[in-house]
Amino acid sequence: MWLCIDLCQIRDMSKHELPIIDAGVPDAACCAPLACEPLSESEAVELAPLFKAIADPVRLRLLSLIACHEGGETCVCDLTAAFDLTPPTISHHLKVLKQAGLIDSERRGTWVYYWIKPEVLARMSALIGPASPALAGTA
Amino acid sequence: MWLCIDLCQIRDMSKHELPIIDAGVPDAACCAPLACEPLSESEAVELAPLFKAIADPVRLRLLSLIACHEGGETCVCDLTAAFDLTPPTISHHLKVLKQAGLIDSERRGTWVYYWIKPEVLARMSALIGPASPALAGTA
DNA sequence: CCATTGCTTAGAAGTTCATCGAAGCAAGCA
DNA sequence: TGCTTGCTTCGATGAACTTCTAAGCAATGG
Numbered sequence: 001m002w003l004c005i006d007l008c009q010i011r012d013m014s015k016h017e018l019p020i021i022d023a024g025v026p027d028a029a030c031c032a033p034l035a036c037e038p039l040s041e042s043e044a045v046e047l048a049p050l051f052k053a054i055a056d057p058v059r060l061r062l063l064s065l066i067a068c069h070e071g072g073e074t075c076v077c078d079l080t081a082a083f084d085l086t087p088p089t090i091s092h093h094l095k096v097l098k099q100a101g102l103i104d105s106e107r108r109g110t111w112v113y114y115w116i117k118p119e120v121l122a123r124m125s126a127l128i129g130p131a132s133p134a135l136a137g138t139a
Numbered sequence: 140m141w142l143c144i145d146l147c148q149i150r151d152m153s154k155h156e157l158p159i160i161d162a163g164v165p166d167a168a169c170c171a172p173l174a175c176e177p178l179s180e181s182e183a184v185e186l187a188p189l190f191k192a193i194a195d196p197v198r199l200r201l202l203s204l205i206a207c208h209e210g211g212e213t214c215v216c217d218l219t220a221a222f223d224l225t226p227p228t229i230s231h232h233l234k235v236l237k238q239a240g241l242i243d244s245e246r247r248g249t250w251v252y253y254w255i256k257p258e259v260l261a262r263m264s265a266l267i268g269p270a271s272p273a274l275a276g277t278a
Numbered sequence: 279c280c281a282t283t284g285c286t287t288a289g290a291a292g293t294t295c296a297t298c299g300a301a302g303c304a305a306g307c308a
Numbered sequence: 309t310g311c312t313t314g315c316t317t318c319g320a321t322g323a324a325c326t327t328c329t330a331a332g333c334a335a336t337g338g
Contacts, residue, residue, distance in 0.1 A: 034199075034260070035206035038221075044196035044203075051199070054267070055191035056326085057183035060173075064183075067174035076285060082177075089327055091286055110284060110335055118269070121173070125268030128193065128260045195296085215315060228297055230316050249305055249314060 034128055050124050053100035058083065059093050066103060066116050073115040173267055189263050192239035197222065198232045205242060205255050212254040 039047070054060055065082055066074045080090045094114060097103045102121065105114045178186070193199055204221055205213045219229045233253060236242045241260065244253045 034203045035255075035257075037203075038207050039200050039203040041196065041200065044199040048194055048196040048199050051190050052194035055187055055194040057180065057187040058326090060183040060187050060190070061178050061180065064173045064176075064178040068177050080285090085326095086328065087285065088287080088329080092326080095286085107285090107334080112285060116174075118174075121267045122269060125264045125266075127264075129264030129268060130257070130261055197296090219315090224296095225298060226315065227299080227317080231296075234316085246304080246315090251315060 033126060033130070035130075047124075047127065050100055050102070050120065053097055053102055054124075056093070056096075058085065058089075059097055062090070062093055063097060063102065063116060063121075066114050067118075073113040075111045075113055077111065079114070172265060172269070174269075186263075186266065189239055189241070189259065192236055192241055193263075195232070195235075197224065197228075198236055201229070201232055202236060202241065202255060202260075205253050206257075212252040214250045214252055216250065218253070 054063060061082070062079055065079055069078070076087075076090065076094070079094070080087050083090060094103070094105070098105060098114075100120075101117060103114050103116050105112055107113075193202060200221070201218055204218055208217070215226075215229065215233070218233070219226050222229060233242070233244070237244060237253075239259075240256060242253050242255050244251055246252075
């Protein structure tokens with residue numbers, strides 16, 4: 001049995017009001033952070049590419065730029081402008097992020113828009129974070 | 140002002156005893172998750188190697204094995220036995236993790252023991268996780 | 279229909295990385 | 309002292325990665 005806490009809310013709350021979001025039995029993907037039980041080889045093979053996708057300064061910044069953009073989505077032209085790299089290079093990095101499942105995109109008229117998939121990032125965060133399964137229930 | 144909470148302790152504590160570890164003003168590296176404001180280039184350059192260190196199936200499993208081991212530390216011989224790889228390869232991966240600051244080691248007699256540095260993992264988790272500043276105060 | 283702009287794909291060059299075998303060092307033991 | 313075990317360092321090899329230029333495709337506008 002786990003005490004699952006929504007960390008998003010903690011800082012805005014009295015310390016006497018911690019919410020119990022999920023007190024059920026965890027399933028494999030949900031409540032097994034790195035430190036609870038050893039990762040199987042297949043799990044590691046599945047998870048490592050997610051971290052590899054963000055293991056690059058350009059892609060980390062791209063992800064951050066997309067995540068921060070108001071409206072939740074960003075045009076490629078805005079992203080390209082933020083770097084000292086050619087458009088093909090930015091396009092390559094966006095493709096890596098998209099193939100990892102961290103972002104998604106859509107063409108609307110002339111421009112292509114990208115947005116992040118927060119549930120995947122939340123899963124990664126929960127995996128390496130302290131033994132709190134909060135927010136790891138998706139994907 | 141941020142209320143930074145040591146999540147490692149929460150599950151073992153009454154919910155009326157949350158420790159306030161740091162209520163000071165955050166410095167740049169502390170409380171700015173990916174989605175709050177765009178990562179600067181220097182921040183990205185500093186953070187990407189941390190994710191690169193765990194962006195490998197072998198290193199993910201090594202980290203998990205070390206984190207799970209009772210007593211909090213693991214002998215290299217136990218780690219090597221868990222993989223189908225030669226000792227030099229395991230040693231190489233441990234070195235990568237150590238140089239990234241994710242683990243530390245000490246020789247005691249014949250054996251070398253490794254243990255994880257949870258505050259670094261917590262910082263990484265907080266960076267990519269939902270907009271909660273908890274636990275990002277170290278490193 | 280052709281020209282322009284926005285973005286992606288293709289292909290190549292240089293670099294980094296994972297892995298191994300061989301060799302080295304450190305500690306314990308005969 | 310010399311042998312054995314545990315782990316690391318060294319050096320090499322083949323694969324993967326980042327970046328670029330050139331070329332291609334999609335949409336808009338004259």
